[in-house]
Amino acid sequence: MGLIEKVFSLLESRHWGVHPADRKRPAADCPVRGLPLPERLYVPLQQHIGAAARPIVLVGQTVLKGQLLAEAQGATSAAVHASTSGSVTAIGDIGAPHPSGLSFPAVTIAADGADRWADTGVSVDPFSLPPQEIAKRVAAAGVVGLGGATFPSALKLGLGLRSKIHTLILNGGECEPYLSCDDRLMRDAPDEIVDGIRIMLHATGAQRALVGIEDNKPEAIAALTAAARDFPAVLIRSVPARYPMGSEKHLLSELTGQEVPADGRTTDLGALVHNVGTAWAVHEALRQGRPLVERLVTLNGGAIDMPGNIRVPVGALVEDVLAFVGLKTEPARLVMGGPMMGNRLPHARVPVVKGTSGILALTANEATTLDPGPCIRCSSCVRACPVGLLPLEMSARIGIDDLNGAVAFGLKDCIACGCCSFVCPSRIPLVHYFNHAKGELAAQGRAQLRNESAKRLAAARTERLAREAQEKAAAAARRKAERAAQKAAAAKEAAGTTAAGAAAAAEAEAAQAISAEATP
Amino acid sequence: MSIETPPFAATPHSPVASPHAHAGASVTRVMAKVMLALLPVTLYGFWLYGWPAFHLFMFTITFALFGEAFALRLMRRPAVPVLQDGSALLTGWLLALSLPPWAPWWIGAVGGLFATLVAKQLFGGLGHNLFNPAMIARVALLISFPIPMTLWVAPLPMGSVGAPGFVAGLQITLAGIPQLDAVTSATLLGHAKTELARGIDLLHAAANAPVLSYIGDRAGSLGETAALLIAGGGIALIFMGVISWHIPFAMLAGIALPAFIGHAIEPARYLDVATHLLSGAVLLGAFFIATDYVTSPNTRLGQLLFGLGCGLLTWIIRTWGGYPEGVAFAVLLMNALTPAIDRLVKPRIYGRDRKGKPREPTAVKT
Numbered sequence: 001m002g003l004i005e006k007v008f009s010l011l012e013s014r015h016w017g018v019h020p021a022d023r024k025r026p027a028a029d030c031p032v033r034g035l036p037l038p039e040r041l042y043v044p045l046q047q048h049i050g051a052a053a054r055p056i057v058l059v060g061q062t063v064l065k066g067q068l069l070a071e072a073q074g075a076t077s078a079a080v081h082a083s084t085s086g087s088v089t090a091i092g093d094i095g096a097p098h099p100s101g102l103s104f105p106a107v108t109i110a111a112d113g114a115d116r117w118a119d120t121g122v123s124v125d126p127f128s129l130p131p132q133e134i135a136k137r138v139a140a141a142g143v144v145g146l147g148g149a150t151f152p153s154a155l156k157l158g159l160g161l162r163s164k165i166h167t168l169i170l171n172g173g174e175c176e177p178y179l180s181c182d183d184r185l186m187r188d189a190p191d192e193i194v195d196g197i198r199i200m201l202h203a204t205g206a207q208r209a210l211v212g213i214e215d216n217k218p219e220a221i222a223a224l225t226a227a228a229r230d231f232p233a234v235l236i237r238s239v240p241a242r243y244p245m246g247s248e249k250h251l252l253s254e255l256t257g258q259e260v261p262a263d264g265r266t267t268d269l270g271a272l273v274h275n276v277g278t279a280w281a282v283h284e285a286l287r288q289g290r291p292l293v294e295r296l297v298t299l300n301g302g303a304i305d306m307p308g309n310i311r312v313p314v315g316a317l318v319e320d321v322l323a324f325v326g327l328k329t330e331p332a333r334l335v336m337g338g339p340m341m342g343n344r345l346p347h348a349r350v351p352v353v354k355g356t357s358g359i360l361a362l363t364a365n366e367a368t369t370l371d372p373g374p375c376i377r378c379s380s381c382v383r384a385c386p387v388g389l390l391p392l393e394m395s396a397r398i399g400i401d402d403l404n405g406a407v408a409f410g411l412k413d414c415i416a417c418g419c420c421s422f423v424c425p426s427r428i429p430l431v432h433y434f435n436h437a438k439g440e441l442a443a444q445g446r447a448q449l450r451n452e453s454a455k456r457l458a459a460a461r462t463e464r465l466a467r468e469a470q471e472k473a474a475a476a477a478r479r480k481a482e483r484a485a486q487k488a489a490a491a492k493e494a495a496g497t498t499a500a501g502a503a504a505a506a507e508a509e510a511a512q513a514i515s516a517e518a519t520p
Numbered sequence: 521m522s523i524e525t526p527p528f529a530a531t532p533h534s535p536v537a538s539p540h541a542h543a544g545a546s547v548t549r550v551m552a553k554v555m556l557a558l559l560p561v562t563l564y565g566f567w568l569y570g571w572p573a574f575h576l577f578m579f580t581i582t583f584a585l586f587g588e589a590f591a592l593r594l595m596r597r598p599a600v601p602v603l604q605d606g607s608a609l610l611t612g613w614l615l616a617l618s619l620p621p622w623a624p625w626w627i628g629a630v631g632g633l634f635a636t637l638v639a640k641q642l643f644g645g646l647g648h649n650l651f652n653p654a655m656i657a658r659v660a661l662l663i664s665f666p667i668p669m670t671l672w673v674a675p676l677p678m679g680s681v682g683a684p685g686f687v688a689g690l691q692i693t694l695a696g697i698p699q700l701d702a703v704t705s706a707t708l709l710g711h712a713k714t715e716l717a718r719g720i721d722l723l724h725a726a727a728n729a730p731v732l733s734y735i736g737d738r739a740g741s742l743g744e745t746a747a748l749l750i751a752g753g754g755i756a757l758i759f760m761g762v763i764s765w766h767i768p769f770a771m772l773a774g775i776a777l778p779a780f781i782g783h784a785i786e787p788a789r790y791l792d793v794a795t796h797l798l799s800g801a802v803l804l805g806a807f808f809i810a811t812d813y814v815t816s817p818n819t820r821l822g823q824l825l826f827g828l829g830c831g832l833l834t835w836i837i838r839t840w841g842g843y844p845e846g847v848a849f850a851v852l853l854m855n856a857l858t859p860a861i862d863r864l865v866k867p868r869i870y871g872r873d874r875k876g877k878p879r880e881p882t883a884v885k886t
Contacts, residue, residue: 020541099536177541249870261878262871268881339541360540368542373605374647376547379818388867390818410869410876418539425545426647432537 016250016386017242018419020177020340022216027300028180030308032188035324037111041083041315042094043069044106047353048144049151050076055107061088064118066291069107072139078152079142082109083293083313085116094351097318097336101346106315120289126199131161134203134286141285142354143292146277147171147246148337150355153278160204163267168206169255170197172213172220172276173239173246176338179358181296182276184309186213186220189280190227192287196279197234199286204272209234211276212251216241243340244386244417248273262413297321297356302363303331312352318359319348331361339366340418373426381420381430387413391420391430398437403444406437414438547646551606553762557753558613558808564749565742568675569621571689573742577616579625579693583632584612591641607646608636614654614808617743618801618848619661622673625693627665631657651855652815655848662848672739673697674705705739709799712791713844721788734798744804747797754807763811766823767830771806772797774831782839790839801847802834809847815855822858822865829854 046052053070057063063082070080086109093103126134139154160168170193174182186193197209211228213221215238228234239245239254249260251273258269266273277295284290293314300307305326312321318334334345336356352359381391389410397405411434420430566574588608589599603609612632619627635657643649662669676683684692692698706714715725736746744750757763775796782790796802801809810816810830817826830850837846868874 018543020543253870258882259871259879261881262869263878264871264881333540335538335540337538340539342538342540344536344538344540362540367540370542373547374645376550376607376647376813377818378550378813380545382818382867385867387870389869390866392818393862413869413871416538422539422541423543423545425547425550427542427546429537431539435537 018384018422022177024180027307028183032309034311038316038320041109042106042351043315045070046104048078053080055091057088066118078144081291081293083315084111085114086111095349097350099344122289126286131203141291143281144354147275157203160272165204165206165272167271168209169273170211170276173251175243175246176340178300179298179338181298181309181357183217183220187223190223192283193276193279194227196283199282210255211236212239212255214241298358299325301360302366303327303329303361315351318350332364333362333367335360370427370429372428380423384419384423395430395433398433403437547605551610553760557757561743561746561749564746567678570676570678570683571686572692573621575690575693576628580616580628580632581612583629584608584636587633587636591637611635611653615657618658618741620671621742623668631661634660651852652812655851658848672707674739675737707739709844723788744801750803766820767811767827768806770824770827771810771831774828775835778835800845805847810851817858817861819865822861826854
């Protein structure tokens with residue numbers, strides 16, 4: 001390392017991230033309540049990254065809780081199960097929990113009120129199963145990453161088997177303000193989580209598991225430490241509370257001191273990151289045979305009467321959950337997820353999905369309305385950015401439609417964590433700009449692919465036409481040549497009869513001459 | 521029950537993307553904090569140099585605000601919301617602090633107009649100016665009107681014998697200083713420059729030199745003499761998180777180091793460190809002017825380089841240049857280098873090396 005590089009790294013304080021007011025309590029300290037079973041559940045077919053699941057039930061069919069409703073299709077997909085018993089009344093569209101207000105397909109179940117589980121008896125010890133079988137069962141249970149990314153967990157476990165994983169990292173960071181569902185789960189079900197972690201260790205072949213929990217959750221750290229006491233492979237680590245500590249790359253760096261290469265994955269370092277909630281879901285799937293049909297959801301925000309963590313079946317409507325916790329005032333904004341990265345909801349008639357960590361009903365005071373002013377180049381965003389980007393330069397480039405300029409400043413490394421917008425004194429909606437630019441770039445990329453393939457097709461067509469023309473010409477020439485040859489042959493034949501006579505005469509003449517010579 | 525939040529199109533100022541929370545910072549608040557930090561030294565300047573200083577200050581900020589409003593008017597933009605951000609007020613304020621306290625009203629007026637109209641709005645307004653508007657205006661005034669810009673009065677605190685009252689002070693600002701010789705005085709830097717030019721070395725010149733003062737009771741600009749109040753305000757800004765220590769520290773070091781070396785080698789030719797640091801606009805420049813967000817680099821390392829450059833150039837101009845004081849010139853020169861510094865010094869991106877290439881994966885130790 002050169003001197004200059006040394007000076008750089010000395011000055012390079014990695015004081016990334018921000019410290020938003022966490023507002024997790026009192027919701028985090030309230031005991032978990034269960035949502036009374038709604039009359040109807042709308043179980044979406046697309047609750048994960050990848051292709052939507054393919055429904056295998058028919059309208060009118062009776063289903064039990066945990067019964068498969070739709071199976072995974074394609075390489076990246078996840079199964080979807082009934083979250084209560086009842087009858088399927090429709091398979092159609094429902095509003096998606098996305099700001100666009102678009103809808104997506106879901107299976108509607110009219111609950112029969114019995115909430116009866118399908119037969120899920122599991123008697124096999126998961127540690128006696130081969131690792132592949134565990135991934136298969138996790139897939140069958142429709143488990144997806146519960147930290148928010150909702151990547152199908154079985155695929156990630158399979159990835160672990162393929163790429164020699166030695167460290168499993170469990171994300172108990174929960175760095176988003178307001179949210180406490182992971183905290184609550186760690187406090188209430190530490191043994192189940194540790195068991196899930198051990199099953200995942202078995203499934204991936206990793207030697208150890210590091211559980212990273214932010215130090216603002218001392219109860220969760222204590223509970224998990226106690227639960228992991230007898231398992232030396234499961235190590236509970238306290239990490240500083242700082243947003244976005246729950247970003248998998250940042251948690252990995254905090255726990256191991258390594259950095260994930262910009263174009264790589266955590267598996268390149270021999271590590272795999274899963275959420276603690278996912279470990280719980282793996283435990284449920286392997287020990288109870290229960291697919292992922294319900295989860296803890298944090299209900300929080302100034303407009304909510306009784307904030308807390310609620311056990312909600314997948315497919316329950318947000319408005320049902322809000323009705324259960326009560327609203328003090330009309331919320332100015334509804335958000336699914338945390339305030340830093342969550343999605344604004346268009347209305348409350350959208351279902352809770354596997355990735356729903358929280359529902360926030362924010363008052364006008366809490367929900368920022370941005371009235372952007374000019375950038376004063378204060379570089380707060382530069383210091384806040386956990387990735388080391390220059391958000392102010394990127395947004396300036398995007399403002400003049402210079403997307404390549406923004407890419408040169410690292411747009412593609414942006415994780416959309418929102419730190420820059422959070423600190424910006426000019427209230428510039430930086431993440432909004434970056435999302436726009438990323439979307440635009442993706443569209444451009446697709447258009448280019450389309451263009452290229454169209455060009456390829458056109459070129460292939462021209463080539464084919466040219467070839468066909470050539471072949472035609474060649475065939476014509478051949479035919480012509482053949483005809484000429486035939487003609488020539490015919491002419492030859494006609495001439496041949498006379499020529500043969502002449503030859504015979506010459507032969508006879510020659511014979512005569514020979515015989516004359518032979519008789520001296 | 522159905523809870524609707526308005527669709528995106530209905531609320532253009534509330535984008536659909538996250539985050540939905542904000543730390544609460546605003547441009548107005550930042551400017552207000554800077555002004556709060558400037559308040560003690562400003563009030564002290566009023567007291568020290570009397571009512572003419574107050575009147576000059578009012579003229580300067582009024583015309584700075586007017587220049588901003590006029591430019592916005594020309595562009596048919598609403599002026600009030602822009603004026604509310606406080607940046608034009610702060611520009612006028614900083615310019616006024618850098619002026620000779622008894623300068624005539626039109627110095628403040630021309631300077632204030634020039635700062636916001638030419639140095640700021642012509643470049644595109646807040647955030648787009650390449651150079652510090654207050655320093656551009658100061659330099660423009662110094663070059664255009666060298667006599668009134670170098671006419672320093674000895675302190676004559678409010679209420680002391682012979683100090684002008686409110687009305688007499690207004691007369692001084694509007695009509696000029698009566699009995700010029702009675703009140704004017706040299707600054708230390710000006711004195712040193714003059715004596716050296718006359719061939720008298722500093723050791724001999726020191727005998728009749730103006731006294732150096734930490735509390736500011738000497739001839740000088742309106743708000744540049746009270747070292748303790750300026751440094752106090754600057755340190756308060758650092759603690760409030762408005763500025764970081766990098767630029768002030770580097771700028772002071774950039775002056776102190778060459779001054780120390782020079783003075784140690786040849787005290788007869790080079791002024792000492794204390795004189796350099798406590799004279800002229802160094803402290804105001806280091807804490808309040810060079811730290812201007814718009815015209816200084818984005819990264820910590822860039823800010824250190826920038827500060828060092830400001831300090832070093834100030835020392836060079838003071839020592840070998842034609843002007844006794846060089847802070848404004850030094851800051852402007854470094855402003856011009858800021859885009860280059862920002863291009864050279866960028867933060868390292870996570871997972872990449874300094875050149876932007878993806879890092880090689882290093883296996884996690886088990």
